[in-house]
Amino acid sequence: MKTHIAGSDATSIRLRGRDLVEELIGKHGFTEVLYLLTCGRLPTPGEARVLDACLVTLMDHGWTPTSLIARLAYDSAPGQAQVGIAAGLLAVGDVFAGTMDGCARLLAEGIDKSDKVAWCREVVQAHRTLRKPIPGFGHPFHKPDDPRPPRLFRVAAECGVQGHHIALLRALGEAVDAGYGRHLTINATGAIAALLLEIGMPVSIMRGIAVVSRSGGLAGHLVEEQQTHAAREIWRITDEHIPYEDPPA
Amino acid sequence: MKTHIAGSDATSIRLRGRDLVEELIGKHGFTEVLYLLTCGRLPTPGEARVLDACLVTLMDHGWTPTSLIARLAYDSAPGQAQVGIAAGLLAVGDVFAGTMDGCARLLAEGIDKSDKVAWCREVVQAHRTLRKPIPGFGHPFHKPDDPRPPRLFRVAAECGVQGHHIALLRALGEAVDAGYGRHLTINATGAIAALLLEIGMPVSIMRGIAVVSRSGGLAGHLVEEQQTHAAREIWRITDEHIPYEDPPA
């Protein structure tokens, strides 16, 4: 067995067949090398800009389980940013932030159908029958429309992606509105799923992209935590609002 | 108490006083927004390029505790990239990858001394007396010289940083060689400490930057793990090389 990710000897370090010092440092940014490591080749400038747009979109949204946990864990391990960030990232998952997989799987399946309108209708019908939400649609706060998808689609267009997956997501959106008889917004994770597919990123990698992005937001939270010690306040108000009581007999 | 990191309402999301959709997505990349979240303002293009160079340098080095752990944890939680990455990041710390803090603290202390040559000599003398390694110097594999620092210094120069911290690190390097009577290389974490100080990053944030960078490398490892299942091989060879034996009576 071999690994093709990275290796080093006394005088050089190689990443995916590239010399770190000669070919990457100072020549390609973090986003480009992230693409190299996950997709196996350096991205075009347009692909890199699309990936940057997706990464920036997911970095932070203020108080969420990820940031609450990171603050509390860092307060218990001062100076150990890896403990705060790792603990917080454990809350990225099937419930929050790690949910673009579902939409991406759907789009990857539909992209080769000859009659896409019919396929969209069937997908909506199937989810309604099972009373399951369609991944990539709806948002608890951003109503009627999540402001991020239109911006992401515009960036993708500027970057010259082919746009087939984005078009399919929009078509699915029309079928959703028709099928449910009311408007459900395409949400940020839906749009990101489409954009990442446009730049050739395999579905199985997307959760990891969300995790990397969020680690950056958590770094910001840890900086503020050093100053405000919000963790102590979160603890105090929890104690106050959810007091202990002996269980009912 | 307030938070100034991020917040949202029905129609907008704000990060550190900026509108995510209008001002950031598609206009600033991940590296720039990471700087915004941790340092409180958007970086100049030169600062962003220096930060990118530091992030890229630390992303991955092949088999290390971080990548071994990430592979093993992901194999136990397939599809849950956050589990693999979080577990792996817990190995960033005082021993590996999280070690630029020490060198940065030293440089931040020395930068205001009037007689820097004398200060360098004293620092070397103090560490020799305590038989403690000087943070930022020496490398187990890269001998005589770590190939990354010269490249990082060149990038910094191209980006027009002032260079005072880099000059201090070089001066310290000369004092190290003189004091120990042999050449010890400035290593990558030493160079990164100097570069991050050049772009105004507080010492208390640097560990977090290393964690964010490494999360990108781990994303690459998880992609390969899906194909090669190295975790099973690591398990198998450990069983073979470190067998169980009843304890001696």
Added chain:
Amino acid sequence: MKTHIAGSDATSIRLRGRDLVEELIGKHGFTEVLYLLTCGRLPTPGEARVLDACLVTLMDHGWTPTSLIARLAYDSAPGQAQVGIAAGLLAVGDVFAGTMDGCARLLAEGIDKSDKVAWCREVVQAHRTLRKPIPGFGHPFHKPDDPRPPRLFRVAAECGVQGHHIALLRALGEAVDAGYGRHLTINATGAIAALLLEIGMPVSIMRGIAVVSRSGGLAGHLVEEQQTHAAREIWRITDEHIPYEDPPA
């Protein structure tokens, strides 16, 4: 909202309605208080002994992803046992060690059927049709029979449990052998699922019991790691057996 788990004031600490100092410390052991915290009442001596038998069974099995990860993480964070143990526990899950849930859900469903033999036959048939393994059966190393289930059943009988879930698991085992035309052992997680149901533990708690048990095994591994530094050896042999190679062009 209230919490009924634990609370304290200046002079006392209460756990689930009990005074920690007056009623628990020195009067009830860890296993009994674990039952109190998870099931809401103190166990009978028999129930406590059954839970102890289950906890002891899962504590450790030598090299597994949990112990490999714990060793590697602890080597990177010396003296920080919480980092080693937490990292290792992340590998308890759907693949390893956390698998009694599936068998327990099956048994909980079958226990109320009037014709249990028919139900067992149907369960086997359904899993064969879907080509899915039946949770609680089969073992990669322990063939023809896992040595733990007979011992666990004996302990349960000595402790005076009713035995309905154990009987159902045995009946399912006969249906498995008949349905597959060859013998598949009841494995440890299957037996533990039945025993925990016998002492009234809800299915939704069982994964947590496995995690607590395994934390004890990992504590043992960290003790040995302090002496042998196996992590460094695991790293070295991985480097040797899975070398880096540039990706094929």
Added chain:
Amino acid sequence: MKTHIAGSDATSIRLRGRDLVEELIGKHGFTEVLYLLTCGRLPTPGEARVLDACLVTLMDHGWTPTSLIARLAYDSAPGQAQVGIAAGLLAVGDVFAGTMDGCARLLAEGIDKSDKVAWCREVVQAHRTLRKPIPGFGHPFHKPDDPRPPRLFRVAAECGVQGHHIALLRALGEAVDAGYGRHLTINATGAIAALLLEIGMPVSIMRGIAVVSRSGGLAGHLVEEQQTHAAREIWRITDEHIPYEDPPA
């Protein structure tokens, strides 16, 4: 290199030289096997009862960073108890719950001094000079006295331990009161440090014991979280009490 923790073959599993099925399951409880795995031999009944008392003392105290984090992480990974418990355990450390190490190191150092009264006086003097708290003394809520140490000392006496470390801790307590001119309580971690030394547990293992104990408390919290969803409430009240505001210009 060998491991002496655990191993298995087709028909048996061995832990530290014992046959799991024949010698441990149903014959020794979790606490005894934890002692076996960490200390290398089975404990006497008295030693086991002392260890049980220590484990029970640390299991849970209601809302603390550990329980807050575990609740939030579990809410994001429903059914994955290992994620909730592992995330929570990361908050056991130098700040909370993992603090018996310091007191134990102190006692282990003092136990061989011929003039213990003088040694106690010096320790107090040294800490006062350095303005450092003496580990094992003082408590933010339990004043004037932590109710747990007297109970723990009574259990230890009933179990027939020699009592030299407990006597030393008491002597240190008298020197503390005299040196500071006011009463500082011996706290639970101080008492536990003394008790664990009495049963021959190495200082380097104690942090791990705290982690194992706390994992049991967190299992209880996850059970309640399934019913009350306190995590959502913690999130909601944090949003309310610590709102986002654009940073000051």
